[in-house]
Amino acid sequence: MYTHLWAKAGSAAVLTVSLCLTATACTNSGDDSSGSGAASGDNSAAAQQVASPSASASGPGCTYQSYGGGAPKLDITDGKTVVGFSQSESTSNPFRATETKSIEAEAKKLGVKLIERNANADVNTQNSQIEDMIAQGAKVLIVAPENSDGLGPALAKAKAKKIPVLTIDRTVTGTACTDYVAFIGSNFYGQAQVAADDLAAATGSSGHVAILTGSPGNNVTTDRTKGFQDQVKAKYPKMKIVASQTGNFAQTDGQKVMEQLLQAHSDINAVYAENDEMALGAIQAIKSAGKTPGKDIKIVSIDGIEQMVQNVASGTAAADIETNPRFGPLAFQALQDFYGTAGVQDKVIIKDGHFTSDNAKQALDQGLVY
Numbered sequence: 001m002y003t004h005l006w007a008k009a010g011s012a013a014v015l016t017v018s019l020c021l022t023a024t025a026c027t028n029s030g031d032d033s034s035g036s037g038a039a040s041g042d043n044s045a046a047a048q049q050v051a052s053p054s055a056s057a058s059g060p061g062c063t064y065q066s067y068g069g070g071a072p073k074l075d076i077t078d079g080k081t082v083v084g085f086s087q088s089e090s091t092s093n094p095f096r097a098t099e100t101k102s103i104e105a106e107a108k109k110l111g112v113k114l115i116e117r118n119a120n121a122d123v124n125t126q127n128s129q130i131e132d133m134i135a136q137g138a139k140v141l142i143v144a145p146e147n148s149d150g151l152g153p154a155l156a157k158a159k160a161k162k163i164p165v166l167t168i169d170r171t172v173t174g175t176a177c178t179d180y181v182a183f184i185g186s187n188f189y190g191q192a193q194v195a196a197d198d199l200a201a202a203t204g205s206s207g208h209v210a211i212l213t214g215s216p217g218n219n220v221t222t223d224r225t226k227g228f229q230d231q232v233k234a235k236y237p238k239m240k241i242v243a244s245q246t247g248n249f250a251q252t253d254g255q256k257v258m259e260q261l262l263q264a265h266s267d268i269n270a271v272y273a274e275n276d277e278m279a280l281g282a283i284q285a286i287k288s289a290g291k292t293p294g295k296d297i298k299i300v301s302i303d304g305i306e307q308m309v310q311n312v313a314s315g316t317a318a319a320d321i322e323t324n325p326r327f328g329p330l331a332f333q334a335l336q337d338f339y340g341t342a343g344v345q346d347k348v349i350i351k352d353g354h355f356t357s358d359n360a361k362q363a364l365d366q367g368l369v370y
Contacts, residue, residue, distance in 0.1 A: 061343020
């Protein structure tokens with residue numbers, strides 16, 4: 001269940017989608033100009049969400065007629081039209097597993113003929129796989145990009161054949177409704193602002209922070225880094241970012257980098273990890289260094305996987321901001337709007353859950369994490 005809120009970010013029209021994991025979280029379906037993202041009177045984990053800016057929509061949505069000079073009209077639910085889904089990373093990652101299952105489940109529900117490929121974190125492989133799906137007869141594509149800059153060859157091939165590409169969870173370089181249909185994902189900058197607030201609260205606004213950044217070359221890393229740095233600069237002058245290094249969104253790299261940072265900076269008492277995999281690695285490194293995560297070093301992360309929310313509930317971590325991977329209903333609704341009369345806006349933004357010591361156990365008990 002989800003509700004639509006129209007919003008505008010910069011010059012691009014944005015559709016903000018509040019994903020409702022409980023019935024009460026959907027009772028307030030109007031424009032939440034307060035920025036709370038929560039339904040009135042609902043204090044559940046699902047309702048405590050990362051805010052996205054709200055305003056009136058402007059301009060028409062992208063349709064098959066306006067996309068890249070025009071694309072053939074399709075009925076994706078006719079059981080004949082092939083829809084290709086390109087997953088960027090291994091489904092051993094809980095986020096990717098949930099994302100893939102969501103796409104598959106919605107395709108099955110709607111009777112969509114779906115073919116899939118997984119690039120296993122290799123952008124060259126993803127280019128080849130997308131081109132292969134086109135050769136296999138895919139007429140429209142849903143792509144979770146490995147990075148924002150590297151899919152030029154595949155996008156060019158799709159554009160030349162008038163095959164629309166809808167991107168989820170990461171953006172791609174290009175222009176909406178020309179090089180790709182739209183982007184569906186989180187407000188990554190807003191997530192990072194909330195993470196800064198959480199870490200400030202955990203450290204009395206005086207933390208010495210190590211940042212574990214994600215893989216370079218994609219908008220998620222850029223926004224999650226800038227959002228955190230901007231929020232610290234604007235609101236917490238006593239907080240100090242003492243180190244920032246990429247952990248490539250991987251647990252092994254996160255542990256290795258954290259070990260190095262702890263040796264180089266003995267004053268670190270706070271960690272901001274730009275995803276949960278790196279946070280889990282950092283926890284191991286902190287323990288190996290003879291320190292207690294949650295006590296000696298406060299940790300805030302982004303993603304909302306079950307293991308990390310459990311760490312929040314136990315006090316090992318201070319907070320975790322959800323990145324919602326359940327794109328299936330939104331992606332296929334966007335495509336139906338694209339091939340219909342409504343059109344789809346440049347960006348469809350999900351309001352994510354926010355897990356703290358106050359609600360993490362409740363969220364786990366209610367099965368609201370992945």
